[in-house]
Structures are given as structure tokens and as C-alpha cells.
Amino acid sequence: MKSADCGESRTVSRGFAQKENGLPEVLMVPGTLVCNELPVARRIACRDDMPGLIVILEDDASLRRAVERLLSVAGFDARSFGSAEEPGAVDSASSADCLILDVQLPGLSGLAFYETLRVPRPPAVFITAFDSAATREAVERTGPHAALIKPFLGKALLDAVHNATRGPP
Numbered sequence: 001m002k003s004a005d006c007g008e009s010r011t012v013s014r015g016f017a018q019k020e021n022g023l024p025e026v027l028m029v030p031g032t033l034v035c036n037e038l039p040v041a042r043r044i045a046c047r048d049d050m051p052g053l054i055v056i057l058e059d060d061a062s063l064r065r066a067v068e069r070l071l072s073v074a075g076f077d078a079r080s081f082g083s084a085e086e087p088g089a090v091d092s093a094s095s096a097d098c099l100i101l102d103v104q105l106p107g108l109s110g111l112a113f114y115e116t117l118r119v120p121r122p123p124a125v126f127i128t129a130f131d132s133a134a135t136r137e138a139v140e141r142t143g144p145h146a147a148l149i150k151p152f153l154g155k156a157l158l159d160a161v162h163n164a165t166r167g168p169p
Contacts, residue, residue, distance in 0.1 A: 052077055052097055053076075053077045053078075053079060053092070053095065053096045053097055054071050054076045054077065054078045054079075054096060054097065054098050054099070054100065054161060055078075055079050055080070055081070055089075055092045055093045055096040055098075055099050055100070055122075056068055056071075056078060056079070056080035056081070056099075056100045057080075057081050057083070057084060057089065057093070057099065057100070057101045057102060057105065057110055057113060058080065058082070058100070058101075058102045058105075058127070059082050059083060059102060059105050059106055060102075061082065063150070064080045064082065065080075067080070067100060067157065068080045070154045070157065070158070071158075071161070074158055076161070079092050079096075083105055083106060083107050083108070084105060084107060084108035084109075084110075084112075084113040084116075085107050085108060089113075090116070090117070093113070093117055093122070094117055094118060094122075096122045097122060097123075097165050098122055098123050098124065098125065098161050098164045098165045099114065099122055099123070099124040099125070100124070100125045100127060100157070100161070101113060101114060101124055101125070101126050101127070102126075102127055102128065103126050103127065103128035103130070103135055103138070103139070103147075104128060104129070104130055110126060110127075111126070111138050111139070111142060114142055115142065121143075123143075123145060123164035123165060124142070124143075124145045124146075124164065125145065125146045125147075125148065125157065125160040125161055125164055126139045126142075126145055126146070126147045126148070127147075127148045127149075127150060127152065127157075128147065128148075128149060128150065129149070129150040131149045135147075145164070146160035146163065146164060148160060
């Protein structure tokens with residue numbers, strides 16, 4: 001959603017919107033629009049520079065949920081899958097603005113999954129718990145993508161997604 005028709009709204013500064021009493025209403029990304037007439041979970045209207053869909057492919061259920069929540073709170077539309085073979089994963093990934101892919105998955109790996117997508121492929125952020133020269137080289141062969149080593153900070157992931165979706169300068 002690029003704009004919102006939701007009545008009263010406020011632009012976020014310093015990472016949160018303020019209610020009339022001065023208390024923070026909900027943590028968000030600066031520059032987003034808060035729509036007071038919508039439920040809290042839907043109060044964010046994407047900024048013009050924010051992508052529509054981020055697809056997460058991660059087999060660790062707790063990390064998958066945490067990443068999805070982080071992206072949702074930051075204003076992204078996030079959809080997650082536990083494996084490359086899960087129904088809807090390929091279609092969602094093909095229409096995504098950015099992918100977050102675990103390098104080592106049961107079945108088809110994140111790298112192999114990325115290679116199966118039709119060109120032009122969306123930008124990707126690869127995540128892995130197994131940092132090695134071979135893994136870094138494999139990620140580099142897929143293109144100029146970010147690679148994060150688990151555990152990583154939420155800010156590092158949000159920065160990587162933002163950089164990936166901005167495209168070439």
C-alpha cells in the first residue's frame with residue numbers, strides 16, 4: 001500500500017508515533033504513516049521507498065517467526081516458508097521485492113532455490129549459521145547479495161533488506 005485513506009494520521013519521527021498524551025503509540029520505522037482508525041497491526045502504510053513483499057525461507061520456526069515479526073513491525077509485508085518445497089514458496093518468491101534465504105535448508109538449499117527462480121530474480125539476503133569461505137563464495141556467485149551470519153542483529157537484517165531493495169544507485 002503506497003498511500004492510506006484512513007482519516008487522521010501522523011508521520012513517525014524518532015521511531016515511534018506519539019499519542020495526544022505524548023506516549024509512544026507503536027514502534028515503527030521513521031517516515032511511515034500512522035493511521036489512527038486502523039487496528040494497531042495495520043496502522044503502517046508503506047513509505048514510497050518500501051517494498052511490497054519480503055519472502056523469508058528459513059527452516060528454524062522460531063527464527064522464521066521472529067524475522068517475520070521484525071519485518072512486519074518495520075512496515076514490510078512479510079511472508080514466510082519453512083522450506084523451498086512448501087506450497088506457494090516459488091510463486092511468492094517470484095513476485096517478491098526481496099528474499100531472505102537460509103543457505104542451508106533441508107531439501108533444496110536457499111542458494112539452489114534462488115537459482116531456480118526466473119530471471120530477473122529479486123534481490124536476496126542470505127543468512128547462515130555456517131560461515132565459511134565456501135559459503136561466502138557460493139553467495140557471491142549468485143550476485144551482489146548480502147550475507148548475514150547467525151545470530152545477527154535485527155538492525156543488520158533491516159539494513160540489508162533496505163539496501164537490497166533500493167537497487168543500484
